Amino acid sequence: MVAAYETSGEIKQPLxxxxxxxxxxxxxxxxxxxxxxxxxxxxxxxxxxxxxxKDVTPEAKQVLTDYVQSLKQLWE
Structure with a gap:
């Protein structure tokens, strides 16, 4: 989930x-x-x-946030 954004540079280290x-x-x-x-x-x-x-693009942040929120709904 994070690897693709790391490769593209949309998420930077250390995040x-x-x-x-x-x-x-x-x-x-x-x-x-x-x-x-x-x-x-x-x-x-x-x-x-x-x-x-500053370490994540708005697009990557939104996709990851949406994904995590959907998992939370399933598991809560």
């Missing part, structure tokens, strides 16, 4: 690494069936995305 690590946490928790923790990690992902507006 890319932070988002990638959080995405791995989301995947880990969801695979284990720990949906409450997965949702918490989704919130962390959004927080990191919103805290670094």
């Amino acid at each position: 890319t690494s932070q988002l990638r690590n959080t995405a791995e946490q989301i995947q880990h928790h969801s695979e284990k069936g720990h949906m409450k923790q997965a949702v918490k990690s989704l919130d962390d992902f959004l927080k990191k995305l919103n805290n670094k507006p």
